[in-house]
Amino acid sequence: MKVFLTGGSGYIGQATIEALVRHGHEVTALARSDRATATLTGLGAKAVTGDLTDLPVLRDAAAASEGVLHLGWSGERSAEVDLAAAEALLAALGDRGPYVHTGGVWVYGDTEGVVDEDAPKNPPQVTAWRLENEARVLASKESGSHPVLVMPGVVYGRGSGLLEYFFVEPARAAGVVRVIGDGTNHVTLVHVDDIAELYVLALGAPAGSAYVGVTENQTFAAIAPALATAAGVPGKVEHLSLAAAYDQMGVIAGAYALDQQLTGDRARRELGWEPKHLDAVADIAAGR
Numbered sequence: 166m167k168v169f170l171t172g173g174s175g176y177i178g179q180a181t182i183e184a185l186v187r188h189g190h191e192v193t194a195l196a197r198s199d200r201a202t203a204t205l206t207g208l209g210a211k212a213v214t215g216d217l218t219d220l221p222v223l224r225d226a227a228a229a230s231e232g233v234l235h236l237g238w239s240g241e242r243s244a245e246v247d248l249a250a251a252e253a254l255l256a257a258l259g260d261r262g263p264y265v266h267t268g269g270v271w272v273y274g275d276t277e278g279v280v281d282e283d284a285p286k287n288p289p290q291v292t293a294w295r296l297e298n299e300a301r302v303l304a305s306k307e308s309g310s311h312p313v314l315v316m317p318g319v320v321y322g323r324g325s326g327l328l329e330y331f332f333v334e335p336a337r338a339a340g341v342v343r344v345i346g347d348g349t350n351h352v353t354l355v356h357v358d359d360i361a362e363l364y365v366l367a368l369g370a371p372a373g374s375a376y377v378g379v380t381e382n383q384t385f386a387a388i389a390p391a392l393a394t395a396a397g398v399p400g401k402v403e404h405l406s407l408a409a410a411y412d413q414m415g416v417i418a419g420a421y422a423l424d425q426q427l428t429g430d431r432a433r434r435e436l437g438w439e440p441k442h443l444d445a446v447a448d449i450a451a452g453r
Contacts, residue, residue, distance in 0.1 A: 166262070166368060169230040170194040171217060171250065172237030173210060174201035176325050177317070180361035181236065182208045188365050193226060195237060217246050220253040227257035232368045234265045244294035251302050260309045265367045266302045268295055268316040270353050270377055270427050271420045279382065279426040282316070282375050289419035299375075306373040313370045317360045318353030318379035318427065321445060324452035326357065328392060331414060331421070336396035341403045345410045348386030348402075350424035353379040356442030363429075366436040380440040382426040391450035 168185055172178040173194030182205070185192050192210040195217070196202040202212040215222035217239050227233050233254050239246040255264050272295050273280065274287030286296060302312045320326050336342040360378045367376060389402045410418035432438040442448055 167191045167193070167229070167231045168234060168368070169213075169226045169232075169254075170210070170234045170236060171223075171254075172235070172267075173208075174204045175236065177320055177357055177360060178236045179204065179208060180323075180357045181234065181364045182210050184358075184361040184365045186210070190365070193230065195222070195226070217250045220249060223250055223253045224257040227254045230258065230262065232262040232265070233258050234364055234368075236267050236364070238267075244298060248298045248301065251298065255302070255305050255310045255312065258310070260311065263311045263313055263368050263370065263372075264302075264305075265313045265315055265364060265370075266299065268299050268314050268375070270316050270318050270379060270425060271423065272296055272299070272316070273425060273427065275424050276426055279428050281428050282377050282431055284427075289416075289423065291416045291420050303373055303375065311372040313367045313372070314375035315360075315364055315367050316375065316377050317363075318355045318377070320355055320357050320360055321449055322357040322442065322453065324395070328388075328449065329395070331417065332392045333396045336393060336398055336401070340398050341401040342389050342393045342396060342398065343403050343405050343410075343413070344385045344389050345405055345407060345418060345422045347404060348389055349384055350422065351382045351384050351426045352388065352421070352423075353425050353427050354381045354383055354388075354445045355379050355429070356440070356445070356448060359438075359440035359442055362440075363432055363436070363438050366432070366438055370436060374435070376432040376436065377427050377429050378432065379427045379429045380443060381445050383445055385421075388446055388449060391446045394450040395452050
């Protein structure tokens with residue numbers, strides 16, 4: 166399949182391009198800089214110059230493709246830019262192939278035990294904007310498009326990801342890993358190589374379907390020692406109040422304070438997803 170990808174030079178995007186190429190797909194990806202172009206071509210993809218606000222570029226690339234994976238995000242103005250890009254990609258692709266949109270499990274808020282894709286949603290402030298965008302993307306099925314939603318948990322692996330950015334890197338500077346509250350809240354986890362495989366499989370999913378990409382639910386108390394080891398400060402863990410966490414981390418603290426447990430069984434059952442990384446604590450500690 167000829168696949169167009171946004172966010173290809175990013176953390177998850179690079180692993181996804183590797184997976185796409187491994188499965189025999191021909192990949193074109195959006196590149197907003199010369200550095201991104203070099204990264205993409207090195208992975209075996211063809212680069213198209215532009216960013217998520219260049220809607221004519223997105224339309225042309227999608228029109229030349231048989232499937233689209235939208236992994237890119239803009240940071241500021243995320244809601245507006247994400248929706249405009251999604252609608253441009255969907256319109257240009259039409260009914261010729263699948264459009265896979267990136268969501269995230271934080272939209273479910275706190276869960277009562279382990280839940281799946283059909284659970285009620287109650288997102289924290291940082292991710293509330295995703296609800297309307299995801300609903301509009303999935304609703305495009307009614308006009309003949311083929312939308313699919315992939316909702317990753319917290320992605321880790323290869324010594325990078327959000328846990329590295331918000332916990333490991335600060336711990337290297339401070340000499341201690343800081344955990345919100347007592348650490349008994351659960352965080353959903355998935356290795357970057359496993360979520361990349363799910364994106365590839367999602368190209369064959371039914372229109373209007375949604376899949377949680379989660380392989381493990383661990384408490385922060387369980388992963389904190391691994392984060393400390395990865396940071397080079399083994400055994401150094403400190404507990405913060407939620408108010409202090411907001412002061413240090415910003416609004417994303419509300420997401421890391423969630424107590425979430427979700428299952429990726431639907432993707433396993435319907436798409437044949439077979440995650441390989443099932444020991445997040447060991448992987449995080451080793452930076453692999």
